[in-house]
Amino acid sequence: METITPTCGALEQALMQRASVRQYDGRPVSDDLLNRLFTAAARTQTMGNLQLYSAIVTRDAAQKAALAPAHFNQPMVTGAPVVVTFCADYRRTTDWCLQRKAHPGYDNFLSFVNAATDALLFCQSFCTLAEAEGLGLCYLGTTIYQPHTIIDVLRLPRLVMPVATITLGWPAGEAPLSDRLPATAFVHHEHYAQPTPESIDRDYGPREALEENRRFCRINHTETLAQIFTDIRYTREACEAMSVTLLDALRRQGFMAD
């Protein structure tokens, strides 16, 4: 049995207790602190050391109000002291190349995925650091649902695409911990092990039995927890419509050849 280092142990403990924080108190989050966390997060691995990302910090109330509809008006957007939008960014690298007698060819889908990967890894390192500092944050998956609004509000040029947003501040009160699937559900050895009826019952049963999830089904008049996802939260119709919007935004930002 390996021993766990103090840093890993402290981080493990912090992660096991983390929860999304949606309510913040009035204490300010300084630019000094943000820059310190951004600088450390930028040590994260990045493709060819190109750092294919940008982070847009929103503090202005009017800007937050303009972003809110793109995030289905979730109250954290206007309620948080800071909103950070993480973007896949090949603009800066492309401009650097053009200024240095090089001929960049990054207006394609592979380059978008490379840049999105860089941006998401950077984002998660930033989140881990911020939470270790005691900040609370909520990750908004809505960023890719209505990207056109975000692109307009943040004035993102061609080859810059928003991929993640967090709201950030000092937590007001305790946030509820949510459950997670056991590692057996998502760790595979050598080959992908297809889920079986038994493994699904084993991995999802405890979650389905939670009183909060049973209540959730009663309120929404569904027979199963899975139906909450398929019939209400992430329906086929919505996913298909938003796929069209997302591909359209990627085209607009120059990442999809026609």
Add this chain to the structure above:
Amino acid sequence: METITPTCGALEQALMQRASVRQYDGRPVSDDLLNRLFTAAARTQTMGNLQLYSAIVTRDAAQKAALAPAHFNQPMVTGAPVVVTFCADYRRTTDWCLQRKAHPGYDNFLSFVNAATDALLFCQSFCTLAEAEGLGLCYLGTTIYQPHTIIDVLRLPRLVMPVATITLGWPAGEAPLSDRLPATAFVHHEHYAQPTPESIDRDYGPREALEENRRFCRINHTETLAQIFTDIRYTREACEAMSVTLLDALRRQGFMAD
């Protein structure tokens, strides 16, 4: 000026010293340790708490040898005790829905991006924990360049797509630290600030002046560092060809409607 908590301070310090590790000594990495790190990493935020990812652990020498060509035969793949392939996974969630009288509609592009996002955030949390524990790792961006081979070797079913690979082990010796751009290059306030000739010189100048990068240009007979990227490492032709391959793999795995 805020104080920095001990956990954040230790993590910040660890990140500032981190480097990709490509050579490993013979000490084994136990499944107990991996499971502990996977379990803590799974506390990372995830869309609707669905945990749209899987991690495939490769230890078998024949499996590593089969994966190696997909990673341009970089020696870390066969040289590391453990290779982990992180996958965007809507298969398990879809099977759960089908088993619970729900009608999933996740065979579309938006759902791929949602799952890839989950997988990459989870991957980065795992990497941060592993490095805090003293493990060394190298992130292989090649995962999305030749995904078909990886899909075959790991037997990934429909709705599972590889998005990241790391090689992992206990470091043999010191790994060289690479430089990073200053935060001014990638942090923006309120709106995206277009790069200017002056900001590019300011942000990229120190990197271009490094002796190792000047030597790199001499060896490759390029006038500028940027030309290394555009003419040798990530050419337009390669990026465009790999975009076709990647979209084809997404179609094969069921994530692109035709």
